[in-house]
Amino acid sequence: MTEKTLHMTIVDQILKGNVRTTARVLRDIDDQIPSARSILKELYPHTGRAHIIGLTGSPGVGKSSLVDQLTLRIRKEGLTVGILAVDPTSPFSGGAILGDRIRMQRHFLDPGVFIRSLATRGHFGGLTRSTNDMITVLDAMGKDIILVETVGVGQDEVEIAQSAHTTLLVTIPGMGDEIQAIKAGIMEIGNIFVVNKADREGGRKTLQELRNLIELGMRRREETGWEPLILETEAVKGRGIEELYQGIRRHREYLMTNDHGQWDSALAKRARTHFIEVLKDELLETILHRMASRGHSLETQIEKVKNKEADPYSLVQEILARELR
Amino acid sequence: MTEKTLHMTIVDQILKGNVRTTARVLRDIDDQIPSARSILKELYPHTGRAHIIGLTGSPGVGKSSLVDQLTLRIRKEGLTVGILAVDPTSPFSGGAILGDRIRMQRHFLDPGVFIRSLATRGHFGGLTRSTNDMITVLDAMGKDIILVETVGVGQDEVEIAQSAHTTLLVTIPGMGDEIQAIKAGIMEIGNIFVVNKADREGGRKTLQELRNLIELGMRRREETGWEPLILETEAVKGRGIEELYQGIRRHREYLMTNDHGQWDSALAKRARTHFIEVLKDELLETILHRMASRGHSLETQIEKVKNKEADPYSLVQEILARELR
Numbered sequence: 001m002t003e004k005t006l007h008m009t010i011v012d013q014i015l016k017g018n019v020r021t022t023a024r025v026l027r028d029i030d031d032q033i034p035s036a037r038s039i040l041k042e043l044y045p046h047t048g049r050a051h052i053i054g055l056t057g058s059p060g061v062g063k064s065s066l067v068d069q070l071t072l073r074i075r076k077e078g079l080t081v082g083i084l085a086v087d088p089t090s091p092f093s094g095g096a097i098l099g100d101r102i103r104m105q106r107h108f109l110d111p112g113v114f115i116r117s118l119a120t121r122g123h124f125g126g127l128t129r130s131t132n133d134m135i136t137v138l139d140a141m142g143k144d145i146i147l148v149e150t151v152g153v154g155q156d157e158v159e160i161a162q163s164a165h166t167t168l169l170v171t172i173p174g175m176g177d178e179i180q181a182i183k184a185g186i187m188e189i190g191n192i193f194v195v196n197k198a199d200r201e202g203g204r205k206t207l208q209e210l211r212n213l214i215e216l217g218m219r220r221r222e223e224t225g226w227e228p229l230i231l232e233t234e235a236v237k238g239r240g241i242e243e244l245y246q247g248i249r250r251h252r253e254y255l256m257t258n259d260h261g262q263w264d265s266a267l268a269k270r271a272r273t274h275f276i277e278v279l280k281d282e283l284l285e286t287i288l289h290r291m292a293s294r295g296h297s298l299e300t301q302i303e304k305v306k307n308k309e310a311d312p313y314s315l316v317q318e319i320l321a322r323e324l325r
Numbered sequence: 326m327t328e329k330t331l332h333m334t335i336v337d338q339i340l341k342g343n344v345r346t347t348a349r350v351l352r353d354i355d356d357q358i359p360s361a362r363s364i365l366k367e368l369y370p371h372t373g374r375a376h377i378i379g380l381t382g383s384p385g386v387g388k389s390s391l392v393d394q395l396t397l398r399i400r401k402e403g404l405t406v407g408i409l410a411v412d413p414t415s416p417f418s419g420g421a422i423l424g425d426r427i428r429m430q431r432h433f434l435d436p437g438v439f440i441r442s443l444a445t446r447g448h449f450g451g452l453t454r455s456t457n458d459m460i461t462v463l464d465a466m467g468k469d470i471i472l473v474e475t476v477g478v479g480q481d482e483v484e485i486a487q488s489a490h491t492t493l494l495v496t497i498p499g500m501g502d503e504i505q506a507i508k509a510g511i512m513e514i515g516n517i518f519v520v521n522k523a524d525r526e527g528g529r530k531t532l533q534e535l536r537n538l539i540e541l542g543m544r545r546r547e548e549t550g551w552e553p554l555i556l557e558t559e560a561v562k563g564r565g566i567e568e569l570y571q572g573i574r575r576h577r578e579y580l581m582t583n584d585h586g587q588w589d590s591a592l593a594k595r596a597r598t599h600f601i602e603v604l605k606d607e608l609l610e611t612i613l614h615r616m617a618s619r620g621h622s623l624e625t626q627i628e629k630v631k632n633k634e635a636d637p638y639s640l641v642q643e644i645l646a647r648e649l650r
Contacts, residue, residue: 264631275626280609282641283608284604312604
């Protein structure tokens with residue numbers, strides 16, 4: 001089989017939803033194997049159909065229990081689910097306690113659910129690109145809904161959450177400082193606020209604080225016409241999941257209404273992030289390759305900076321002048 | 326005054342520790358004003374003396390109270406302090422409640438302390454580069470100790486913490502899930518673990534969990550010869566601060582011991598991150614500029630990706646083939 005034919009077979013298998021082939025390609029993406037790029041190219045035209053939902057919040061707020069319960073609910077509807085866990089504390093990525101893991105196993109046996117976790121460190125390319133590449137694959141694979149779980153308030157994590165169609169900000173009662181963080185800028189990206197473990201002490205107060213903040217924040221939101229929902233859940237007991245699912249559906253309907261053009265704008269945001277990340281990544285790779293082929297290894301450059309034979313600013317300018325002529 | 330002379334005057338003022346000039350240059354860096362680059366170049370040879378200390382942990386663990394108390398303690402020694410707050414919940418960056426802010430004001434009046442906060446989003450260049458640029462300035466300015474406060478477990482934040490000489494991981498009792506996160510990979514970067522608000526319920530248990538994890542993790546640590554310290558503090562009451570300060574000094578002495586070459590390896594890590602970030606950033610800027618001058622604006626490319634006239638992977642390859650000939 002020629003390489004081209006092999007690629008087409010792989011692409012075909014993914015489009016048909018073949019789990020084993022998909023898993024292999026995702027691993028290749030993670031390992032940055034060049035052939036994965038050609039597969040991604042072929043898959044891209046088949047994307048754009050999935051509803052991408054980002055869930056973000058600190059460790060311990062119960063994001064994965066929510067993902068677990070939402071997945072059950074979505075499956076009842078007959079829709080298929082892709083799950084990307086970009087969270088070292090998630091049972092999906094293997095960081096959680098035994099009980100959580102056992103709970104998750106039911107989904108591993110369901111052919112309508114595809115689960116994948118991402119390493120949160122490593123490559124130059126970074127998290128945002130890998131996540132977007134993997135969303136491309138799951139979308140092309142035909143998953144109706146893609147749940148992307150990210151942890152915390154890091155810059156990349158916010159970027160990822162931002163490129164979802166619907167963003168859920170998850171918190172729990174009594175995390176006053178977290179509400180401060182939300183206040184400081186993250187609030188604008190939330191479409192639905194979830195107060196999980198809502199039966200805990202301080203639940204009422206947290207709800208009220210969120211309401212006040214949202215009222216305050218409405219003025220500076222880009223989005224018009226959508227007032228963020230605030231919902232209470234107790235994910236481990238399944239409480240509030242139906243309301244959350246209906247909330248997500250309402251947001252989807254809102255996005256799809258042509259008047260607002262919001263589905264489109266979520267698409268544009270992701271296109272932007274994805275394009276810039278791929279560009280950055282490939283630029284760096286190309287230049288490092290060129291440098292190496294002329295005997296200027298990355299390590300030599302770093303050594304120069306470390307020994308203060310050169311400052312990083314001048315050194316980079318020199319490299320650009322030489323390599324980008 | 327020629328531009329060159331003006332630059333030298335600015336550089337001179339920063340090296341003398343002039344607060345107003347320094348603040349202006351930091352603002353220029355934040356705004357990505359090109360002249361800031363020439364200043365950074367001139368400052369770079371004057372760096373490498375400061376002890377860079379990273380503090381990282383979730384919102385609400387009391388990082389800024391620790392920074393506050395540590396600053397007081399360091400100032401007693403007659404040493405100067407630079408503070409970079411990369412944390413939307415920090416009172417230094419303006420995200421905190423009134424009481425915290427009032428507490429901080431004492432440092433604003435102390436000429437031996439320079440405080441600066443960083444926006445956590447915005448540019449292509451990203452957080453890691455801005456932070457490293459600002460560390461360059463504060464180091465050149467002559468600050469003996471630079472405290473860098475970052476929030477959470479995001480990828481960028483971990484990278485920043487990693488490029489410090491000494492990294493403090495801050496947690497509080499009862500954040501079991503956070504310990505899971507530490508377990509999942511962040512642990513390797515901690516030199517000193519701080520259990521703040523140690524008087525709270527669950528303090529003993531948290532300490533024990535950390536001890537077990539560290540014992541487990543010692544095997545896979547790069548660093549040899551340094552067993553991570555676990556310290557208890559109650560920052561708002563000033564309890565445990567002396568021990569923390571002595572712990573930091575011990576780690577510095579350990580780093581400075583030539584046998585280990587660890588001070589050097591921290592330097593190499595930062596040189597690496599800084600060089601790659603500047604390279605990525607300048608590459609992207611150069612290419613976008615070239616593209617624009619040929620009538621290929623960034624927005625047009627994004628539009629193509631969005632409308633699926635092109636996939637980001639092929640489009641980037643096309644651009645590289647054209648612009649990097």
